[in-house]
Amino acid sequence: xxxxxTVPLESVNGAGKDxxxxxxxxxxxxxxxxxxxxxxxxxxxxAVVAGPKPxxxxxxxxxxxxxxxxxxxxxxxxxxxxxxxxxxxxxxxTTHNGYFSLPTGLTFDxxxxxxSGANIPQAYLNTLIVTIPAVIITLVIASMVxxxxxxxxxxxxxxxxxxFTAGNLLPQQVIILPLFHLYLWAxxxxxxxxxxNGLLYDQYIGIIxxxxxFQMGFCVFxxxxxxxxxxKELTEAALVDGAGVLRIxxxxxxxxxxxxxxxxxxxxxxxxxxxxxxALILMKSGDKRPITSALQNLNGMFxxxxxxxxxxALLAAIPTIxxxxxxxxxxxxxxxxxxxxx
Numbered sequence: 001x002x003x004x005x006t007v008p009l010e011s012v013n014g015a016g017k018d019x020x021x022x023x024x025x026x027x028x029x030x031x032x033x034x035x036x037x038x039x040x041x042x043x044x045x046x047a048v049v050a051g052p053k054p055x056x057x058x059x060x061x062x063x064x065x066x067x068x069x070x071x072x073x074x075x076x077x078x079x080x081x082x083x084x085x086x087x088x089x090x091x092x093x094t095t096h097n098g099y100f101s102l103p104t105g106l107t108f109d110x111x112x113x114x115x116s117g118a119n120i121p122q123a124y125l126n127t128l129i130v131t132i133p134a135v136i137i138t139l140v141i142a143s144m145v146x147x148x149x150x151x152x153x154x155x156x157x158x159x160x161x162x163x164f165t166a167g168n169l170l171p172q173q174v175i176i177l178p179l180f181h182l183y184l185w186a187x188x189x190x191x192x193x194x195x196x197n198g199l200l201y202d203q204y205i206g207i208i209x210x211x212x213x214f215q216m217g218f219c220v221f222x223x224x225x226x227x228x229x230x231x232k233e234l235t236e237a238a239l240v241d242g243a244g245v246l247r248i249x250x251x252x253x254x255x256x257x258x259x260x261x262x263x264x265x266x267x268x269x270x271x272x273x274x275x276x277x278x279a280l281i282l283m284k285s286g287d288k289r290p291i292t293s294a295l296q297n298l299n300g301m302f303x304x305x306x307x308x309x310x311x312x313a314l315l316a317a318i319p320t321i322x323x324x325x326x327x328x329x330x331x332x333x334x335x336x337x338x339x340x341x342x
Contacts, residue, residue, distance in 0.1 A: 089105075164221065276293055
């Protein structure tokens, strides 16, 4: 072994000094031990990445839209909330302090009185007797008419479609006088299972028929626009295979129109259920009237208890609210149904 001092390797290569740059301005090669690590990131880039993200500026247009939607929601919800508030107050409280005042107490007595006074259970049954057959018959006949005027070319298909569409423009009140005489016409001789007096007046069948007639135009218009989007090759292929017209309508067209039929069923149920005019004019028996007309039983001859009327109106609205929440998707789709062909 030699006694000469050992010189560190760093002193030979120049400790504390950076290696000289390569010739020609080339980028220096990384150390072989550092090849497995990530590439070097500049300090400026690190600062940008680690810095706070800039806030998105809320546009004035978005604020305006939100303010408009909130205001419209409040306008639509205010009558319902006011009806709930009024129905929970006693008539003596609103008579003494006014409707725009704080309540002395809240109670459900108005709901109990309205339930028995307007005979709400029987009114629910009367409404279902009128609404369900009217909706089913309307959709069946309207789908047949729409199928005939859209999938087959014949001489009067456009005229028929225009007649049904024009029926939507006819105000119902303009025909009430001749219609009232028609319902009292004894020569019709309505058979016993459908009428107990031989007339259409004061009968469920009379209310069902008038709803079918006035709702038919809207349903034909919507279903015809929807059926126009269906391929004609389906009908032609079924005809080539020997299928009849009714079989094509029942087994091919109707299953394809299921979304449209579901949306229309929801809308028609709401329209017919909320009808007040026809049942009030064409029915005299209080125990046969639908629920919207049965609320008339809560009115006195010289005085009306509006607190009970508010409670009865809320009870009458329960079925339509349940139907809306159960079929909300179809109901919203029904608002734009038939607005476009493709």
